[in-house]
């Protein structure tokens with residue numbers, strides 16, 4: 088299709104500007120430029136790691152380059168305004184080109200006037216054949232129409248006895264392939280835009296037994312179980328969580344999820360994405376009593392989370408009320424917190440009761456037994472010897488109402504590709520002319536792509552004319 | 556002993572032989588040499604299929620999960636694509652360049668360190684099966700051979716790569732042939748390649764297959780990612796490079812269809828596109844960080 092060269096009409100300034108913009112986007116050179124430009128700039132984003140912490144850029148590239156990276160948004164390039172500008176240019180380019188080219192194309196597909204037939208036309212085609220047959224023009228006409236019919240061509244014929252013209256066509260829909268493809272690209276872009284405005288992504292670390300509320304939704308999610316499957320060789324086979332959807336206080340749905348098998352409920356998907364040991368909760372801790380000044384430990388006692396447990400001897404009872412995986416203490420706020428999620432310095436907090444009265448609430452450390460006396464003014468001390476962790480499951484949450492539009496777009500794209508690449512628009516012109524005893528058949532045509540197909544088609548046609 | 560590696564050794568020899576036979580046909584122009592070359596290419600295809608089948612048996616899953624296995628798929632698809640093309644268009648001399656590419660691919664697979672060849676169970680992210688297929692196969696107790704989006708993704712992507720590889724080979728031949736057609740002194744060896752115009756058209760046809768298949772590969776990868784990672788697109792380097800490659804070929808198609816770029820310029824884009832494919836396939840895995848790194 089030739090480039091549509093249109094001069095901007097004169098008139099009000101906004102018209103001039105408008106048509107200049109229209110003209111700019113109605114360019115196929117722009118398409119090539121944008122496609123190549125998108126390919127080239129995308130490379131930067133694969134070389135510079137995306138969304139890494141700033142310190143990482145500093146160590147990798149130095150101060151100066153980091154400033155450059157941050158100011159050009161190379162660290163989050165695919166969401167940078169200038170990258171989105173390229174995508175917008177692509178979309179506008181497609182829209183304007185489709186508006187300009189589709190209507191005339193549609194018209195010429197529906198309406199092919201054969202009356203302008205010029206027998207010199209056939210000589211201009213690079214694909215053409217001429218055969219001379221020992222048959223009447225009427226017999227040739229019948230054979231030809233039959234052959235076209237067999238090949239599922241549409242045909243019109245005209246002319247009078249001894250001098251017939253034919254025009255035959257097939258695969259017109261193939262011409263629409265590029266338009267269908269382009270519209271599908273717009274759909275995919277639209278889906279991506281819907282997703283980024285109407286959706287969200289989030290992450291929860293849920294302890295086994297714990298419940299979380301889901302943002303922008305009327306329901307909660309409870310983690311009932313988490314476990315890991317292993318291969319015989321010891322390699323990890325799969326991470327599994329059993330999730331229950333709780334709505335209005337009732338369990339409405341239970342599903343086991345794993346990597347590749349999310350839970351989908353009311354437009355929101357929940358994915359298994361990581362796991363670990365909880366940093367603020369244990370199932371059970373073991374402590375032992377010890378006489379002050381002695382080394383020997385009494386047999387250990389298991390403390391369940393939040394339950395009051397009597398220690399041997401009956402004098403003291405202990406309740407497990409706190410845990411932190413990597414103990415740290417903030418002097419400013421008097422707060423205990425976990426420095427990291429790793430169990431590098433596990434500590435439990437217990438409440439100690441004597442005769443029903445709380446006498447102390449110390450932190451006990453696995454690593455540092457006895458650094459602080461657990462019970463003031465007592466001849467016994469408590470030692471924290473071990474614990475059974477609570478696992479947490481890392482659940483990614485994703486709401487993306489644009490996804491279905493994207494899938495629709497990809498389906499349309501598939502259709503567009505079938506039309507564009509595997510349906511060929513063939514147009515064949517034939518001139519049948521009787522000269523005395525024999526009949527000369529000139530046959531030629533065009534195809535929008537895949538010349539091999541047309542060559543073969545013309546060969547088949549002339550062959551079927553030659554045989555009765 | 557790993558059967559798939561035995562078949563690999565056989566196949567390697569077959570590809571070398573096939574290349575030699577096509578070379579012989581090209582130099583000596585004996586018909587029987589050409590026919591033997593085609594037959595040998597077919598033997599190599601069967602043998603490559605056996606690599607894939609025996610690997611599926613050994614690993615208990617579709618054989619597309621590490622670098623070596625995907626190389627075998629590439630070799631298989633390129634060979635199959637070439638044989639179909641030869642059957643349809645009857646141009647045997649181009650076999651020499653395609654089979655030379657195949658031998659190079661086999662050689663690079665041979666040189667891979669063992670850890671990229673070994674039989675591995677699937678890690679959690681790679682376990683994606685179609686439920687309907689699992690259900691269907693479980694009636695015969697074969698459910699572990701069910702495939703899913705991931706396998707479909709790899710398979711379609713590699714058909715795309717095969718198309719691009721063939722187009723690359725034809726573009727090189729085009730450049731050689733085109734150069735000699737402009738000279739007055741002809742070289743009888745170069746002369747026996749199909750006309751430059753035909754090579755150009757065939758190269759385009761190969762891209763017309765590769766482009767939609769790469770698209771299906773990208774989309775099915777997105778479907779899989781949507782199951783495994785919760786988003787269909789995350790701009791990870793492999794994804795981005797697949798898009799870059801796809802854009803290059805989209806530029807090829809547009810230049811050709813809308814601006815009439817044929818011949819030399821089209822051949823250069825096709826060669827650039829294949830360079831992007833190689834980087835997408837090997838470069839990204841070894842050079843850039845990301846979720847797809849087969850190499851890690």
Ligand code: HEM
Nearest residue numbers: 088114115118177180181184262265268507805808812813
């Ligand atoms: C990623 C972006 C794009 C893709 C993947 C794409 C895809 C395609 C495909 C597959 C074809 C058919 C090629 C063939 O028949 O061999 C095509 C043709 C075409 N495209 Fe695009 N396209 C894109 C962007 C654009 C843009 C931005 C324009 C802007 C005007 C455009 C205009 C055209 C035109 C005019 C044709 C030729 C139609 C014909 O002659 O039948 N394309 N495109």
